[in-house]
Amino acid sequence: MAKYKMHLLVCGGTGCRASESEAIFQDLKTALLNRGLENEVQVITTGCFGFCEKGPIVKVMPDNTFYTQVTPADVNEIIEEHVIKGRKVNRLLYENPETAEKVEDSKHMGFYRKQLRIALRNCGFIDPENIDEYIGRDGYQALGKCLSELTPEQVIEIMKKSGLRGRGGGGFPAGLKWEITRQSKADQKYVVCNADEGDPGAFMDRSILEGDPHSVIEAMAICGYCIDATKGLVYIRAEYPLAIERLKIAINQAREYGLLGKDILGSGFDFDIELRYGAGAFVCGEETALIHSMEGLRGEPTMKPPFPSVSGYLSKPTNVNNVETFANVPVIINRGPEWFAAIGTEKSRGTKVFALAGKINNVGLIEVPMGITLRDVIFEIGGGIKDGKKFKAVQTGGPSGGCLTHRHLDTPIDYDNLISAGSMMGSGGMIVMDEDDCMVSIAKFYLDFTVEESCGKCSPCRIGNKRLIEILDKICQGKGTMEDLDNLRNLSQVIKDTSLCGLGQTSPNPVLSTMENFYEEYIAHVVDKKCPSGQCKALLQYTIDEENCVGCTACARNCPVNAISGERKGLHIIDQAVCIKCGACIEKCKFNAVFIK
Amino acid sequence: MASINIKLNQEKLGQLQAICKEFNNDKGELINVLHKAQHLFGYLPAEVQEVIAQELKTSAAHVYGVVTFYSFFTMTPKGEHPISICMGTACYVRGAEKVLDEFKRILNVKVGETTPDGKFSLSCLRCVGACGLAPVVMVGEKVFGRVSPDGVKDIIEEYK
């Protein structure tokens, strides 16, 4: 690496690739070649930088220049100006939305300032398809240290001391899980990495696998050493072709380097990794369902205990951890458990990666120390709400979580605080909503998801959630009653108490938390038959304002169902019984005469 | 296109058996086998499932049970240009439903259906991981970001 005087890093995450980042990469290479600069300037594709909102991103090192929304047409200017003449291309620099100043060094961007990157330490810095770059940043050092200097018990002790808890949603202490699996006696054990990432709107695990696959491989090998397993399996969604590809490349490179396979680093320890693919079922993220799916069966959960640590894949002791949990492990070994435990809060150590999305200015992938407030995340890092709208709610924990409001903005984020606020950490999806979002519809959206994804094995979840959604639908249609609200609450409680697996046990959370925090919105739908944010079509009423209507007939001509009557130059009227609420009239009226009640 | 009837000819049958063999005819590898088979045929009709059941020495009912459990597997052929609308949360709150409605209206099909000429099929999926570009639509492998209802017509035109 040393011989290059400059590096151009092009984001190769799924988001940026969707906007031509591959072409940018190719064009940069060609342009350098044409100018004979290929030995002085290196171009590499990296994993996600996190700042997806303004992708595709090209970063120039060593000066930390951060170019946003680059297109292939900008390539020549970057080479001519920046690479050759040393002048930054001003128009491509990130602009601070508050001061309208261009930011020259990415370290000064509001988006990065409050972040702390441990699990994402290499994402956006290295070429994930080149093992040497991972090794160049202390990669596989932790594995070497464990195999040569530490006993499995000592490694487990380090993990326990670090306080690392599972990042897949449950928050179970990782070290303890390793210890339990170690203590289970069997001729064969397994290490499983859960890369199913089913929460819709979350992309943390995918970005880690795309940007730094070796960190997960290294950690799985360390886990194997601790629990006495020679085989690892990664269960990954088939919807993540790029992550699969990079993981395969990484596994092969690790084998070539003798970091996977027989007698790793001459220690006598054998370990290898295979991939297993998901096929589009959210419930397969649940560990028992995941194990059945890996066995070629329908991915239906089973009762715990027995826990996978005792009886898992092929009935052997199996240690299941999430991608992000694993990605933390090598750093903890290298830098020591005390260092890690000093970050975060009393009961939630370290950092958490969140996928920030929805009505927020800086959509992207962030990693923050536990204990940071929602306010910092949404307004500092996230840059506030899109289009200057008002913040209304933030949803964490995906379909199992809940909606939090401005009341929670100053709550420090950790596992326990989020649960007491009626939501949960989940795997790290964070969806921000503004004043235009109807909370009843949002609850319905999540429930739609659960109903579709319920495996159907137990009736509270299979049938109960269907009833819940029927009631919500009724409310959105303006036909709800106060009794329905009671039923929603009671039924939700029954589903939570009696479902077999975590999916059913948490599925009513979006309903309960919106009822708790936005009860007045439910009342508006039920009592006043109004949807305050104007999302529920059935509750809207299009009306024409006498004052403003000039009788131009534009609305009447454009109404698809002829609901509008009126003479030319006379007042027009909408027949509410006929109107299908398509909104065409409001768009066509140039005099702002049509309005929604 | 819509009605390519797979009477499994000798060649395809051979390829399918080879896939099963590649996984040692191990019924624990059923899902991997189905992935490859769907890649080969585009979908998983009953004949294909029967052959797989035979090769892996399990019942056709078991194979069918697995195929229908996972939404990734389909028993109906897709259109020449399969259109998928992301209905993940990030896309939903940025208006994916309106985009979907527009596709339904222009193509005159429901979700899960294929146009009569076999050109387009319409489906929904959950988060392709490009949430920064929400709402997202995929046509085949190509990702379209920040799609507005007005932009739907242009996307369809591109493939006509």
Ligand SMILES: Cc1cc2nc3c(=O)[nH]c(=O)nc-3n(C[C@H](O)[C@H](O)[C@H](O)COP(=O)(O)O)c2cc1C
């Ligand atoms: C319905 C449901 C879905 C889940 N989905 C995921 C998932 O997508 N990824 C994940 O890592 N864990 C998921 N989990 C949690 C796993 O069951 C398990 O607790 C986790 O993989 C353990 O790893 P960790 O301790 O490192 O978090 C899910 C749980 C439930 C109940």
Ligand code: SF4
């Ligand atoms: S709670 Fe739902 S997903 Fe879980 S086992 Fe029961 S039916 Fe299946």
Ligand code: SF4
């Ligand atoms: S909303 Fe649509 S249906 Fe109703 S009056 Fe206006 S144009 Fe006609």
Ligand code: FES
């Ligand atoms: S929610 Fe649509 S891409 Fe993530």
